[in-house]
Amino acid sequence: MKEVGVGIIGATGAVGQRYISMLSRHPYFRIRKLMGGKSAGKRYSDSTSWIIEGDIPEEVADERIAEAKPESAKECELIFSAVPSEVAKEIEPKFASSGFFVVSEASAHRMHDDVPLMIPEVNSEHLALLKIQREKRRWKGGLVTTPNCTTTGLAMVLKPLHDVFQISKVVATTMQAVSGAGYQGVPSMAIIENVIPFIKGEEEKVVRETKKILGKMNYDSILQEDIKISVSCNRVSTLDGHLETVYLETKDSISVEGAKNALRSFSGLPQRDKFPTAPKRPIIVREEADRPQPRLDRLSGTVPGMSVVVGRVRKEEGNALQLTLLAHNTIRGAAGNAILTAELIAETGYLE
Ligand SMILES: NC(=O)c1ccc[n+]([C@@H]2O[C@H](COP(=O)([O-])OP(=O)(O)OC[C@H]3O[C@@H](n4cnc5c(N)ncnc54)[C@H](OP(=O)(O)O)[C@@H]3O)[C@@H](O)[C@H]2O)c1
Missing domain, CATH: 3.30.360.10 (Dihydrodipicolinate Reductase; domain 2)
Incomplete structure (x- = not known):
């Protein structure tokens, strides 16, 4: 599998920190951009109350957090979004329509007919909704959600x-x-x-x-x-x-x-x-x-x-x-399940 550049929106939060911890050891997903709300413009280590065992991984500690908008994520193909639902409702479609594949933790879009709600071991066949969604919404990218x-x-x-x-x-x-x-x-x-x-x-x-x-x-x-x-x-x-x-x-x-x-x-x-x-x-x-x-x-x-x-x-x-x-809850219930879902997206050829 080729390297895939990923961005994390909500990188300072409880789930965002799990993403950073898990993705820093990932064989092909590479963290290329951290995005946030109040923390935008600040260094990651200055704006995060790190709550996970061990230190903040070195490769992100000095990174500056960007504003959560598609123009910030030019080096990324895939976006992990872990933001409050009302924020997700606004910003996730902007990323998907701009060509990014978004894997969302938020509840905002989970129940839409054309949005897959994924646990890869349980319903990998539901990912087929992504094709229908992209045609219907004329999106260059796509939006996939993970459950509560x-x-x-x-x-x-x-x-x-x-x-x-x-x-x-x-x-x-x-x-x-x-x-x-x-x-x-x-x-x-x-x-x-x-x-x-x-x-x-x-x-x-x-x-x-x-x-x-x-x-x-x-x-x-x-x-x-x-x-x-x-x-x-x-x-x-x-x-x-x-x-x-x-x-x-x-x-x-x-x-x-x-x-x-x-x-x-x-x-x-x-x-x-x-x-x-x-x-x-x-x-x-x-x-x-x-x-x-x-x-x-x-x-x-x-x-x-x-x-x-x-x-x-x-x-x-x-x-x-x-x-x-x-x-x-923050691994299988959030970041881990979303990373597994992103692996399903990558392994089924959506990122080629
Ligand atoms: N915690 C869990 O176990 C869990 C499990 C499954 C799903 N979820 C869902 O995952 C999402 C994140 O949950 P969490 O527990 O990580 O929450 P959290 O600890 O409160 O973190 C929220 C994150 O959202 C960011 N954010 C807030 N407003 C923003 C904006 N306008 N633009 C960009 N980023 C913004 C914050 O960044 P700043 O600090 O920069 O503002 C922060 O990084 C929620 O939708 C939640 O329901 C959580």
Whole structure:
């Protein structure tokens, strides 16, 4: 694969920092431009409260952050965008119409009919929407989105179970880390020694995004999957890693061993074609009664943070099961999943 110049919009934020950390070790994506809002014009190391283990990678520490506009990104082909939704709504189409491929973390465009919402192991075929989008909008580039950090772990675990047992109903309760709300997100006085049983807009996003991701391509849009989904979202005082307890009912008979086998053997195009950011096993199943735990398990797997960890798989009355899952919200739930999506875009020839 040839080198691909990439730009990051929102480079100073919780997700932007993950991009920098992961892309500084990438075999063919090369960071060529950092862009931002308030930080534009400043040196990266002067304007960033670095919250990731280790130091700011040397190649970006002295970089000057540019204004987030297409003219700033001349040396880039691909743009990773990690900005608030209202900002994404305005600026991402400008980049896509100017010829850039944009991979967005924001919710602004996720549910548009012609915009793919990607988890590469789950719905790589949805990337075909990109062709339709470019024709319809007459864009030289394109816009691809990645899901909310809570949706990603849930949809990854539902996919193999749905393929084998046909899920009819899901009830999930989340315990979401503070980094999911961004660097300025939750005041420490509000969250220390506390649980906040409400995250604005989150439950609705998880429901509609999961149905789109699990849906089937229908010519020029996605037919949303017909599963009843109900979610309760809670903010808890962990730093990284969203834990979710999930109750599910299936149309076909389901057993604990059958479910574990489906989860363990799940893989997709990124594993088959050995994408650099693809973990060997997208889902890791643990047998201990008290796992997964955010602090112990969030960096599991061959690409740390890219595997979803499942435990406590147990049978319920009828065709029903309960389990607990853990997904690293800024890696699999954000930057890591977006980098894997960009690898899918690159490997399927869109950047040639
Ligand atoms: N945190 C997660 O786990 C997670 C997971 C999935 C998706 N997301 C989504 O990813 C996006 C970023 O989240 P985050 O957690 O990284 O938030 P954050 O820590 O608050 O960072 C926001 C970033 O947006 C930039 N920004 C704000 N206004 C801008 C503007 N007008 N032009 C250009 N850049 C601007 C900021 O740069 P300046 O400092 O230069 O203003 C900052 O780098 C959000 O849409 C969020 O919903 C987050």
